[in-house]
Amino acid sequence: MSKDEPIFPISVASKLLGLHPRTLRIYEEEGLIKPARIGQKRYFSHNDLEWIKCLRQLIHEEGISIPGIKKLLTLSPCWEIKNCPEEVRAQCSAYQDRTIPCWQRTKTACARRFQGCQTCEVYLRDIEKLSESAEDE
DNA sequence: ATTCTCACA
DNA sequence: TGTGAGTA
Numbered sequence: 001m002s003k004d005e006p007i008f009p010i011s012v013a014s015k016l017l018g019l020h021p022r023t024l025r026i027y028e029e030e031g032l033i034k035p036a037r038i039g040q041k042r043y044f045s046h047n048d049l050e051w052i053k054c055l056r057q058l059i060h061e062e063g064i065s066i067p068g069i070k071k072l073l074t075l076s077p078c079w080e081i082k083n084c085p086e087e088v089r090a091q092c093s094a095y096q097d098r099t100i101p102c103w104q105r106t107k108t109a110c111a112r113r114f115q116g117c118q119t120c121e122v123y124l125r126d127i128e129k130l131s132e133s134a135e136d137e
Numbered sequence: 138a139t140t141c142t143c144a145c146a
Numbered sequence: 147t148g149t150g151a152g153t154a
Contacts, residue, residue, distance in 0.1 A: 010140070041141080
């Protein structure tokens, strides 16, 4: 039972997260999440849920806007956040093609960003960089 | 029974 | 964000 297996339909995912299904769809539209698609239906993996929890924390407790989060993630690519060694970066499609932010990818090594919420700490740390160097949007 | 998209209170 | 309409 891999943490990446898309097994939760939007109904149970939204219930587990205490969010309106609409909210999840909006997050997807914004490109913050990439639930698997089987036909037209969305399926969320355990990792998706963890990542969404991170988003909720950023949005509510930290008051970061959706655009702000997108900017944050664009400014802090996952290989930097995770301090990926060169060997890993070399085979990471997101690193090879920097034009597409890694958070818009799922089928790469970057997907590991979704594993566990320790990443939240890193993002929270990056928020400080954001506030001092960038201006809001 | 469920989910999807779209439009709007 | 939440709801309802009309589908598939």
